[in-house]
Amino acid sequence: MQKNNTKIELPSDIKALVGLGNPGPIFFFTPHNIGFLILDKIVELYNATWSEDNNMLTATVIINDKKLLLIKPQTFMNNSGEILKYLNKRGIKQENIFVIHDEIDFPFGKISLKVGGSARGHNGLRSLISYGGENFLRLRCGVGRPDNPVEVGNFVTKKFQQSPQEVNELIDKSIQKILESVK
Secondary structure: OEEOOEEOOOOOOOOEEEEOOOOOHHHOOOHHHHHHHHHHHHHHHOOOOOEEOOOEEEEEEEEOOEEEEEEEEOOOHHHHHHHHHHHHHOOOOHHHEEEEEEEOOOOOOOEEEEEOOOOOOOHHHHHHHHHHOOOOEEEEEEOOOOOOHHHHHHHHHOOOOOOHHHHHHHHHHHHHHHHHHOO
């Protein structure tokens, strides 16, 4: 993958996929929950099941012969970083996680990998960074942005403006990128 003519070096020791989102049915099909939706589809594809554990939902799958822990924090977006205390106890450091999140700075459907960097206003990323730094792999899933910057909070927590088919295409494309990236 190229970014500004610089090759992104993907970590080879990914142990967990972390989907960012908010718990509860009112947030189910919203841009902020694209990370949850992607992990839900992976769980479905790999016939895994979710279990509740320490204020998160977890599942285990094997992708490309690698056992991965899937995590959906249930702390709401602003406190997503709380999961890192639990992961550290399991020997999973921040550099071993692959975070999947919404990206309002990308048009709907664009995806990109990134290692490190700032939160750029994303509260879930800000929380993860505050608990251990910025050194983790991210899949940035473009959800677009509202015309009025004041509306960002409402935009990401209201139902997708796109059709379910368009959202499913974004989910499928994101999963393909994850499968290519986990080695």
